[in-house]
Amino acid sequence: MVATPANPNAWRTETPGTESWQRTARPGDPNKYFMVSCDCHAQEPADLWAKRIEPEYRHRIPRQEVDDDGVKWQVTEGHRPTKIRDLKFEGEDKDRNEAGYDIDERLRHMDQDGVDVELVFPNKGLSMWATPDPVFSQAMCRVWNDWAAETFMSHPDRQVPTAAIASGDIEGAIAEIDRVAKLGFRCLTLPNRPVWGPGDGSEDNYNQSKFDPLWAKIEEVDLPVTLHISTGKDPRGARGRGGAIINYAVHSLSQSIEPVATICSSGVLERFPNLRFATIEAGIGWVPWALTAMDEAYHKHHMFAFPKLELLPSEHYRRSFWASFGEDPPGLALAQQFDLTDNFLWANDYPHHEGTWPHSAAAIERTMSEISDEDRAKMLGLNAARFLNLEVPQK
Amino acid sequence: MTSGSRQLTCHWPNSDNEHGAPMLWLGSWLVGASGEEGDWFHSDRGSAISRHAVPQAATGLRVRRWPNEGLESEYVDLTPVPRGPVLVDELPFERPQSFSMLEAHHVAQPDPA
Numbered sequence: 001m002v003a004t005p006a007n008p009n010a011w012r013t014e015t016p017g018t019e020s021w022q023r024t025a026r027p028g029d030p031n032k033y034f035m036v037s038c039d040c041h042a043q044e045p046a047d048l049w050a051k052r053i054e055p056e057y058r059h060r061i062p063r064q065e066v067d068d069d070g071v072k073w074q075v076t077e078g079h080r081p082t083k084i085r086d087l088k089f090e091g092e093d094k095d096r097n098e099a100g101y102d103i104d105e106r107l108r109h110m111d112q113d114g115v116d117v118e119l120v121f122p123n124k125g126l127s128m129w130a131t132p133d134p135v136f137s138q139a140m141c142r143v144w145n146d147w148a149a150e151t152f153m154s155h156p157d158r159q160v161p162t163a164a165i166a167s168g169d170i171e172g173a174i175a176e177i178d179r180v181a182k183l184g185f186r187c188l189t190l191p192n193r194p195v196w197g198p199g200d201g202s203e204d205n206y207n208q209s210k211f212d213p214l215w216a217k218i219e220e221v222d223l224p225v226t227l228h229i230s231t232g233k234d235p236r237g238a239r240g241r242g243g244a245i246i247n248y249a250v251h252s253l254s255q256s257i258e259p260v261a262t263i264c265s266s267g268v269l270e271r272f273p274n275l276r277f278a279t280i281e282a283g284i285g286w287v288p289w290a291l292t293a294m295d296e297a298y299h300k301h302h303m304f305a306f307p308k309l310e311l312l313p314s315e316h317y318r319r320s321f322w323a324s325f326g327e328d329p330p331g332l333a334l335a336q337q338f339d340l341t342d343n344f345l346w347a348n349d350y351p352h353h354e355g356t357w358p359h360s361a362a363a364i365e366r367t368m369s370e371i372s373d374e375d376r377a378k379m380l381g382l383n384a385a386r387f388l389n390l391e392v393p394q395k
Numbered sequence: 396m397t398s399g400s401r402q403l404t405c406h407w408p409n410s411d412n413e414h415g416a417p418m419l420w421l422g423s424w425l426v427g428a429s430g431e432e433g434d435w436f437h438s439d440r441g442s443a444i445s446r447h448a449v450p451q452a453a454t455g456l457r458v459r460r461w462p463n464e465g466l467e468s469e470y471v472d473l474t475p476v477p478r479g480p481v482l483v484d485e486l487p488f489e490r491p492q493s494f495s496m497l498e499a500h501h502v503a504q505p506d507p508a
Contacts, residue, residue, distance in 0.1 A: 045464075046419050046461040046464040046468065047419055047421050047438055047459070047461065047468070050421050050423070050435065050438075050459060050468065051421065051435055051438055055426075055432055055433045055434055056431070058423060058432035058433075058435075059425075059430045059431050059432040059457075059494070061467075062467045063459075063467045063468055063469075063470060063496075064466065064467050064468060064469045064470070065491070065492070065495050065496065065497045066469075066488075066489055066490060066491050066492070067491060067497055068491055070489060070490075072469075073497060074466065074467055075467075075496045075497060077496070081497060084466060097465065098414065124465075124467075
């Protein structure tokens with residue numbers, strides 16, 4: 001049986017050391033890598049959407065319900081109701097649970113973890129896309145965008161908030177992209193699927209030409225696009241034994257393969273070659289496999305593959321896609337072999353429990369010791385600078 | 396929303412949330428027959444006595460509280476708008492509400508994780 005240690009977080013500080021490293025991820029190292037965490041999360045005020053959304057949508061925002069047996073459920077339009085557990089956090093887990101509300105505290109936490117720049121995603125707001133109604137979703141996104149602009153734009157050298165767009169409402173999305181570009185956002189975040197649902201082929205998806213006006217607008221404003229996990233369909237697809245693990249690996253992380261394949265195989269990147277995309281929090285181990293599978297399908301199913309492409313799907317990926325990871329040894333082991341060292345983006349997923357804050361240096365030392373100093377520098381920050389158009393400070 | 400001549404008084408209690416901070420409260424008007432919400436009229440932490448002009452279109456009110464700010468709010472619907480003062484401390488947050496979205500889902504399933 002797998003043992004439960006007395007301190008379940010003790011492993012987080014384990015490190016093989018940095019004996020052969022020319023520079024490190026340690027905050028005190030004067031020669032520290034330039035580090036961009038490409039997946040961090042805000043802590044929105046609890047009443048943000050209840051206060052700010054247009055009145056006609058207020059009764060539809062996520063909420064708690066009590067059933068006839070007195071059991072509490074979290075209810076969101078696009079999710080199966082989730083039973084609310086009475087969890088009490090302790091120690092470091094409590095620190096993570098309560099971190100990130102205050103901007104000055106966030107900046108101190110970034111310093112503590114060696115992070116120079118954070119890319120900020122919603123937290124509670126990841127439910128903004130969890131509705132089959134993209135117009136309602138857009139209304140929730142507007143609330144996040146207004147608040148994120150007010151909250152995260154005072155330290156542009158340290159924090160890059162993402163602007164949320166409900167892409168299923170194409171006309172509304174184009175208007176919102178114009179608005180957020182004027183507000184000064186430097187990055188967009190779209191859902192993994194434009195319309196929330198099971199993905200049975202009946203819903204709109206990014207391979208359809210009806211989305212061309214959306215891509216044209218994004219090219220025009222020249223903003224990179226992120227695709228965060230759990231934003232296309234209900235990530236709670238499994239129930240019962242093993243549910244937590246099944247839902248994380250299969251229904252949450254693996255969702256990200258779909259927009260990659262959809263965009264790389266459908267000619268979107270040939271009509272709009274300046275688009276830049278990144279999958280967020282899905283890891284990287286699957287990327288070499290997915291590129292191989294897409295190319296295999298293009299060759300072996302040549303009689304079915306349409307449209308014919310100027311570049312293989314894998315070549316489109318290497319030119320236009322990035323992927324964030326936290327601790328992903330398989331992906332790091334294959335990065336060089338599959339020519340993906342320019343495409344991977346490190347992240348500490350602050351302040352989430354599956355992230356590495358406040359021990360990111362130890363996690364980096366555990367998982368990145370087998371790759372070169374140059375590749376570490378790229379994945380820890382320089383690739384992100386290219387994706388996000390950030391200026392890299394000269395030391 | 397156009398305000399009528401009626402007044403509503405709410406007594407917001409001095410409760411703490413699970414983080415040990417004063418509870419966050421929010422009151423809003425219900426304006427339709429299916430739980431639709433109009434404007435909110437009170438949003439604050441901790442105890443207060445607030446007075447509000449009742450809009451002509453109000454069919455009731457919804458009171459939210461956030462015992463845990465990492466989770467969504469708990470709420471109580473009051474229809475019609477009460478004639479007397481609303482004592483928020485005595486509202487039945489632990490009971491099913493009139494305009495539940497749970498009915499649209501299949502709740503009688505085992506815990507997913």
